[in-house]
Amino acid sequence: MIYVDPKILERVNQWLTPVFDQKTQHTIKEMIAYDPEGLEDSFYRNLEFGTGGMRGIMGVGDNRINKYTLGKNSQGIANYLYKQFPNQPLKVAIAYDCRHNSKELAKVVADVFSANNITVYLFSNLRPTPELSFSVKELGCQCGIVLTASHNPPEYNGYKVYWQDGGQLVPPQDAEIIAEINNLQYGHVKFEAREELIHFVDSALDEAFAKASVKNGSFNTPQTAKDNLKIVFTSLHGTSITMVPKVLEMAGYNNVLLVEEQSAPDGDFPTVESPNPEEPEALKMALELAENEKADIVIGTDPDCDRLGIAVRDTDGKLKLLNGNQAMVVMSHFLLEQWKKEGKLNGKQFLASTIVSTPMVKDITESYGVLYKEGLTGFKWIAKMVKDFPELELIGGGEESFGYMVGDFVRDKDAVTATLLACEIAAQKKNEGSSVYGYLQELYKDYGYYLEQLVSMVKKGKKGEEEILAMMRSLRENPLKEIDGSKVIRIEDYQSGKSLNMKDGSISEMDLPRSNVLIFYTEDGSKIAARPSGTEPKIKFYMSVNERTEDDHYDAAKLQKKIDRIKTELNL
Template identity: 70%
Template sequence: MANLEPKLLERINNWLSPTFDEATQKTIKKLLDSNPKELEESFYRDLEFGTGGMRGIMGPGTNRINKYTLGKNTQGLSNYLHKIFPNEAIKVAIAYDCRHNSKSLAKLVAEVFSANGIKVFLFEDLRPTPELSFAVKHLDCHCGIVLTASHNPPEYNGYKVYWQDGGQLVPPQDAEIIEEINTVDYTNIKFNANTELIQYVGKDVDDVFINASVNNGSFNTSQQAKDNLNIVFTALHGTSITMLPDTLKRAGYKNVHIVEEQAKPDGDFPTVKSPNPEEPEALKMALELADKVNGDIVIGTDPDSDRVG
C-alpha cells in the first residue's frame, strides 16, 4: 500500500466500495501499486463545477472526469431543475463533441437525467456547441449539456451547461447549482435510466439550425460577392465539419476549400499541438492551402466549434 495521507486514503478507499463499479476499483488498485502520485492527483480534491460547467483529465477519482463525477453533477443539476421548476415537465438537450468517451459520457448523462424523470433530447451523433445552444430554445428545453473540453489536450473532457436562453450559466444559477451538487453523495446518483424519456434527435434539428443560421447571418450579401469569395475552412478534427460546409453551401458560398487532413473528427487531434484556432500553429495547414488556392479568408474552429480563428 502506498504511503498516502490518511484523509486522502479515506477518499480513495471510499471509491473501493460497492458504490463504484469493478473496472473503477481495479484501476484504482493498480494505481495504488504502480503510480501513487497519479492517484494523489486524482483524489486530492473534488473537480470543481464553475461558471459554464467543468472540465478535467479523464480517469477514476474525485478530481477526474468519469461516470461518477459527471453523474454527481447531473444528479445535482436534476435536483435543482426540479426545485426551481416545480410541477413542470422538464426537458434537456444533450450534445457531444469528437473527444474520447464523449459519446458514452453523453449517454450516461442522458440516463441520469431520465432516471430523475427528465425528458432528454440526445443528439444521435457529434454536433457543434452552437447547435446545442440553438436546440435548447428550439426544443423548449430548460437547459442543455455539451460533453466537451473545448480546445484542451486529448486526455481532457468536460461538461458545459446552457440555460433556457441558450446561453451559458450566469449568476445566480451557477452558485445555486454548485450548492445543490455539493449536497449529493455518490450513493444518491440515479443511474437506472428511463429509456422512454430519451429521444434521439439529428437531421430534424440540423435543418432548422442551418436555415436559421443562414437567415440570420446573410447580411444581404450579393450573390456576386459570394461567388467572388474564396474560402478555406478547417474543422481541426472537430464537430464543425458536420454543419459548417452545408451551411456555407446553403448560404450560397460555392468556393469552399476544406483542409481534408483535418476534416475527420479525431479526439487525438493528430495534426496540431493544440486544436485552438486562435493559435497560428493550429491554422498552419489551412494557411498553406490558402496560398495554393489563392484564398481570401481562412476559417478554423475548435473541437466543439464555439471558438473561431
C-alpha cells in the same frame, strides 16, 4: 512503504466500495501501489465548475471526468430542476463533441436524467456547441448539457450546463446547483435509464439551426461577390464539419475548400499539437492549402465549434492571422454599419464585450451612439446581459479569445454564424476593391492603433494551482506602480469588487460579480489584466497598448516592442 495523505486516502476509500464498478476499483488499487502522485492529483479535490463549465482529465477520482463525477453532476441538476420548476414537465437537451468517450458519457448523462423521469433530447452524433444552445430554446427545455473540453488537449473532457434561455449557468443558479451536487453521495445517483424518455434528435434541429445562422449572419452580399470569394476551411477534426459547410452552402458560398486531412472528427487531433485556433500552428495546413489555391480567407474552428481563427491577405498579398481582438473589432464595426444602413438603430440596441478584451470595441460602439456593455470573462455574462435587459436588442458580442456571437438566437459564442459573418465581410470588401485587412487598417486610422497580446503560463496539478494563487496574491500585496515607464493610474480588483484611483487614493465599488481578476491601467493608455483560467491549468496575462497619431501612420513594430518590454518587465 508509499505514503498517502490520510485525507486523500479517506476519499480514495469511498471509491473502493460496491457503489463503484470493479474496473474503477482495480484502477485505483493499481494507483495506490504504483502511482501515489497520480492518486493524489486524482482525489485531492472535487473537479469544479469554472468560466466555461467543468473541464478535466478523464480518469478515476473526484478530480477527474468519469461516469461517476458526471453522474453526480446530472443527479444534482435533476434535483435542482424539480425544485425550480415544480409541476412542470421537465426536458433536457444533450450534445457532445469529437472527444474520446464523449458519446458514451453523453449517454450516461442522458440515462441519469431519464432515470429521474426527465425527458431527454439527445443528439445521436456529434454536433457544435452553439447548436446545443440554440436547441435548448428551440425545444423548450429547462436545461442543456454539452460534453466537450473545447480546445484542451486530448486527455481532457468536460461538461457545460445551459439554462432555459440558452446561456450557460450564471449566479445564482451556478452556486445553487453546485451546492445541490455537493450534498449528494455517489450512491444517490440514479444510473438506470428509462429508455422511453430518451429521444434522439438530429436533422430537424440541424435544419432549423442552419436557417437561423443564415438569417442572422447574412447581409445582402451580391451573389457575384460570394462567387468571387475563395474560402479555405478546416474543422481541426472537430464538430464544425457537421454544420459550417452546410451553412456556407445555404448562404450561397460555393467556392469553399476543405482541409480534407482535418475533416474527419478525431479526438486524438492527429495533425495538430493543439486544436486551438488561437495558436497559429493549428492553421498551418489550412494556410498551406490557401497559398496553393490562392484563397482569399482561411477559417478554422476549435473542436466544439465555438471559437474561430481567421487569416486574410494583407496589403502585400500575404496571409496574415487576425488575433481575437482584431476579428472582434472588424465584426462589431461591420454589424453596426449594417444595422445603421438598414435603419435599425433606434437607441434600443447594445453591443457587448468583456473586461479583458480590447478597449477599441467600446470606442467603435459608442461612436455609433449604441450602448456598450462589458462583463466578466466568458460568454455566459453576455448571455446574462440579454436576459437582464429584455428591452434591448443585442447586435453582437465578442471577446479576445476568438469567440463571437451574432444577435442572440444563440446565447454563447458561435463559430458557425461567425464564420459566415467573416465570409460576408470578406466578400463585400473584396467586391468594393478592398479587403478585410484593409478594412481593419481603416478602423485603426479612425479609432487609433490598438495592439493586444495574451501570455498564458501553464501550471499543472495541485502544485501548479498553488503557484497560480501565489502569483495572484503577490500582485495584490505588491501591486504594479509603473509599467514600461508609465505610471499606473487605476487598479481594478474584481475579487474585492473595488477600483483604486492611484492618483488620489479614492476607492469606488464596481458593479460586477466577484472574480479573481486584476487589471492595471497606465497613464499612456496601456491595460494589463491578470487572471487564472477558469477552464485550464493556466494563469493568463492580457496586454493592450495603443497610440493615436496625427498623420494616420501607425508603427505596429513600435507597439510590439512595447508589449515585449512589458513581458520582460513582468517576467512573462
